[in-house]
Amino acid sequence: MSVESVFHRLEALLPKVQKPIQYVGGELNSTVKDWDDADVRWALMYPDAYEVGLPNQGVAILYEILNELPRTLAERTYSVWPDLEKLMREHDVPQFTVDGHRPVRAFDVLGVSFSTELGYTNMLTALDLAGIPLVAAERGDDDPIVIAGGHAAFNPEPIADFIDAAVLGDGEQISIAISEVIREWKAEGRPGGRDELLMRLAESGGVYVPKFYDVTYHPDGRIARVAPNRSGVPWRVHKHTVMDLDEWPYPKKPLVPLAETVHERFSVEIFRGCTRGCRFCQAGMITRPVRERSITTIGAMVENGIKESGFNEVGLLSLSSADHSEIGEVAKGLADRYEGTNTSLSLPSTRVDAFNIDLANEFSRNGRRSGLTFAPEGGSERMRKVINKMVTEEDLIRTVTAAYSQGWRQVKLYFMCGLPTETDEDVLGIADLAKKVIQAGREATGSRDIRCTVSIGGFVPKPHTPFQWAGQTDAETVDRRLMALKDSLRNDKQYGRAIGYRYHDGKPSIVEGLLSRGDRRVGAVIRAVWEDGGRFDGWSEHFSYRRWLDCAEQVGVDVDWYTTREREENEVLPWDHLDAGLDRSWLWHDWQDAVNEAEVEDCRWTPCYDCGVCPAMGTEIQIGPTGKKLLPLTVV
Ligand code: SF4
Numbered sequence: 001m002s003v004e005s006v007f008h009r010l011e012a013l014l015p016k017v018q019k020p021i022q023y024v025g026g027e028l029n030s031t032v033k034d035w036d037d038a039d040v041r042w043a044l045m046y047p048d049a050y051e052v053g054l055p056n057q058g059v060a061i062l063y064e065i066l067n068e069l070p071r072t073l074a075e076r077t078y079s080v081w082p083d084l085e086k087l088m089r090e091h092d093v094p095q096f097t098v099d100g101h102r103p104v105r106a107f108d109v110l111g112v113s114f115s116t117e118l119g120y121t122n123m124l125t126a127l128d129l130a131g132i133p134l135v136a137a138e139r140g141d142d143d144p145i146v147i148a149g150g151h152a153a154f155n156p157e158p159i160a161d162f163i164d165a166a167v168l169g170d171g172e173q174i175s176i177a178i179s180e181v182i183r184e185w186k187a188e189g190r191p192g193g194r195d196e197l198l199m200r201l202a203e204s205g206g207v208y209v210p211k212f213y214d215v216t217y218h219p220d221g222r223i224a225r226v227a228p229n230r231s232g233v234p235w236r237v238h239k240h241t242v243m244d245l246d247e248w249p250y251p252k253k254p255l256v257p258l259a260e261t262v263h264e265r266f267s268v269e270i271f272r273g274c275t276r277g278c279r280f281c282q283a284g285m286i287t288r289p290v291r292e293r294s295i296t297t298i299g300a301m302v303e304n305g306i307k308e309s310g311f312n313e314v315g316l317l318s319l320s321s322a323d324h325s326e327i328g329e330v331a332k333g334l335a336d337r338y339e340g341t342n343t344s345l346s347l348p349s350t351r352v353d354a355f356n357i358d359l360a361n362e363f364s365r366n367g368r369r370s371g372l373t374f375a376p377e378g379g380s381e382r383m384r385k386v387i388n389k390m391v392t393e394e395d396l397i398r399t400v401t402a403a404y405s406q407g408w409r410q411v412k413l414y415f416m417c418g419l420p421t422e423t424d425e426d427v428l429g430i431a432d433l434a435k436k437v438i439q440a441g442r443e444a445t446g447s448r449d450i451r452c453t454v455s456i457g458g459f460v461p462k463p464h465t466p467f468q469w470a471g472q473t474d475a476e477t478v479d480r481r482l483m484a485l486k487d488s489l490r491n492d493k494q495y496g497r498a499i500g501y502r503y504h505d506g507k508p509s510i511v512e513g514l515l516s517r518g519d520r521r522v523g524a525v526i527r528a529v530w531e532d533g534g535r536f537d538g539w540s541e542h543f544s545y546r547r548w549l550d551c552a553e554q555v556g557v558d559v560d561w562y563t564t565r566e567r568e569e570n571e572v573l574p575w576d577h578l579d580a581g582l583d584r585s586w587l588w589h590d591w592q593d594a595v596n597e598a599e600v601e602d603c604r605w606t607p608c609y610d611c612g613v614c615p616a617m618g619t620e621i622q623i624g625p626t627g628k629k630l631l632p633l634t635v636v
Pocket of ligand 1: 275620
């Protein structure tokens with residue numbers, strides 16, 4: 001049965017809202033397939049505003065892959081700003097997709113990609129606007145299956161009541177497999193209704209369906225056990241890993257935004273996974289093992305993506321882009337190829353120790369010489385040992401000296417505050433480091449026109465990392481240390497004016513900590529916050545710490561217990577039944593090593609230290625070099 005577009009109803013509201021263009025769709029490379037020609041229909045949501053959601057790679061990749069499948073369609077939906085939400089409620093306009101402006105409730109699946117837990121309240125807004133019951137148990141056969149994905153889905157327990165399922169890891173293959181299960185079930189006449197569909201997904205072992213697991217608790221509040229409540233449901237659900245990235249060269253047709261977005265460039269993921277072993281980094285841990293895309297596929301993707309989109313900036317993405325085994329060749333090959341054109345290259349994520357000036361020069365050969373950003377993360381050598389960020393002060397000074405002497409004038413340094421075992425001195429060490437950076441720049445250039453910006457945010461312990469057992473530092477301590485650092489920088493007569501300081505206070509980190517390591521009981525807080533008006537919690541102008549604390553108290557959730565409490569080795573963690581491939585005992589030993597300030601090398605260049613991922617995935621780390629080169633002959 002055809003589904004009508006709601007655009008004619010929406011259109012009348014658009015002149016009354018800010019940035020109406022974000023709701024109209026029709027971007028270059030967007031797709032609207034015939035509704036009746038499809039028998040599996042996905043609405044893909046990024047639970048933030050269009051300007052943040054459109055550049056999201058995960059959604060863009062699935063959007064293309066699903067739309068390439070015969071008899072399957074996918075459309076996108078984003079969070080609407082409160083001004084439009086209010087009008088939609090007044091005029092009875094439901095949550096819609098920006099492609100066909102179809103009501104989200106008409107789709108078979110609502111897939112929500114969570115990069116951060118602070119998007120949870122926005123999912124509730126979308127469900128409510130769509131007319132989908134907030135609580136999964138209250139949904140009927142006409143409601144879509146709500147599936148969570150993205151990094152936050154590695155512990156979806158706080159939103160277990162609101163989602164039907166969660167998928168861990170890479171989405172390319174599992175989204176196709178889920179489509180097939182739905183197609184078959186629908187073709188058979190939907191036997192057993194929604195429950196059987198969820199059971200078929202759960203039995204496959206690759207989809208986590210929270211309602212098929214019971215959680216029991218000890219009297220002191222800790223989890224006693226998480227166990228399947230139906231036969232055929234696996235005890236543990238595993239993450240998905242695409243083994244050969246060259247087989248999945250997406251996005252092929254990048255979406256070109258209509259309104260201003262946070263990134264306006266074509267991004268090519270040059271590898272997935274990271275084995276550097278930074279202990280705070282959930283992304284690095286859960287995306288192991290390292291899988292590189294080959295230089296030739298990268299070259300072909302860049303060429304094709306520019307042709308299809310008209311973007312004039314290409315970002316080479318990964319968790320630590322300069323670590324690609326052939327990054328030098330990639331950079332040189334692309335810089336040669338696009339010399340004299342208006343196409344510029346960027347390397348958004350570079351480690352201090354993997355950076356070299358030749359590489360930076362290649363990247364700036366054909367474009368702007370933008371600022372360089374490095375992330376030492378910890379202010380003292382001791383702190384960097386605890387977090388396993390093996391960057392010495394000498395490394396950093398050598399790197400910034402090279403950059404300043406080659407003409408860069410601005411360097412950004414990123415740090416975290418509130419790391420395990422941190423003291424006031426560790427944070428004040430950041431000021432010393434920043435002053436040494438300026439001093440080195442002045443000496444190298446003979447100029448006082450040297451700047452450095454210190455950017456610092458609160459640390460949040462994350463599931464599936466060695467710090468999953470750590471007590472989070474309370475917001476007051478973080479804020480006190482941030483102020484002391486500010487004073488130390490500002491009061492310095494010699495260097496203070498050359499150093500910029502940006503910080504995020506510790507309060508949002510506590511809420512993120514509650515949601516990251518929370519269990520099913522935390523769902524009541526999310527709902528209470530949403531009912532109280534909580535929206536866009538990732539935006540400082542919308543976030544209310546007081547609201548989160550008050551709502552937690554109202555529903556009897558002790559925020560400190562979830563955040564600042566250190567866990568013991570044998571405590572059942574809410575996500576223990578979800579398998580990121582990492583061996584739990586390895587994670588525990590790595591946590592002990594952290595406390596003892598012992599470092600672990602990168603297994604790309606040293607022997608395997610048995611984190612467990614490769615045997616769990618039946619693979620090995622996949623890196624080059626391939627020895628191939630990009631030919632600079634393509635005329636663009
Ligand atoms: S199993 Fe060994 S080689 Fe594989 S990612 Fe872990 S430490 Fe590295």
